[in-house]
Amino acid sequence: MPPSETPGLYLDDLQVGQRFESGALQVQRDDILRFAREFDPQPFHMDDAAARDTLFGGLAASGWHTAALTMRLLVDGGLPLAMGIVGAGGEVTWPCPVRPGDTLRVRSEVMEIHASASRPDRARVSVRSQTMNQNGEVVQTTLAKLLVLRRPQS
């Protein structure tokens, strides 16, 4: 590996259809409450009894918490990009709530690679990720537009 190179994948190493799988991460009840208190203090994310009578039918993690946990799984090797995971945005869906004690993992696939016309050292890469719980239910999907760089010239 040349001195300027970082471990992990560069644009040169990616192709459409390539797949990745993350490790696993268990969500504790206290994590759900702590995230909700700071960022999304609504009854269905904070209180069992109050959550029971809502659309969620019981305590559920904030969707943004699910998104943050998914990011952690991707950064921890679920999407091993050399220069890191840098997103300009994308689409997100939450088909199914995350419950206390759920164990999450993420499967990702490269969907499109758009070379930059003006900057030959980079491309916009669309990556679809599915976050699943221990029962194989999809709790989140994202279609992220990532900025990925070519391997530096040595």
Place this chain on the structure above:
Amino acid sequence: MPPSETPGLYLDDLQVGQRFESGALQVQRDDILRFAREFDPQPFHMDDAAARDTLFGGLAASGWHTAALTMRLLVDGGLPLAMGIVGAGGEVTWPCPVRPGDTLRVRSEVMEIHASASRPDRARVSVRSQTMNQNGEVVQTTLAKLLVLRRPQS
């Protein structure tokens, strides 16, 4: 207000073009580091020196942190829905990074209201939100698909 009614807006109260504005929230450097350590431990979100040589050109908040802070501003009155802010998903972009010390606020607008064909008590409401810093730069846009209920019949 009938006993079964909660303060805030119901579907009956919403119309396309309606606008809302949140309060303000300042992001501290320590908040950026703490969120990054837990959810997005990449150099540009954790270390000034390392961030300088990246695409961010300096320490920047995780996009998911910006999203979580935006949610907090919406829950704290930026989008005063009676039954809470319940999203099935949507689109997000991060046009500009959030820096330590930035003060954020959110402007939202109702874009579309789709009545449910099967459940007359609810509709899917598309809300566009722009999160801005103290200089008026847009740091995040979302187009969220929210589930909004009609006022309960008394």
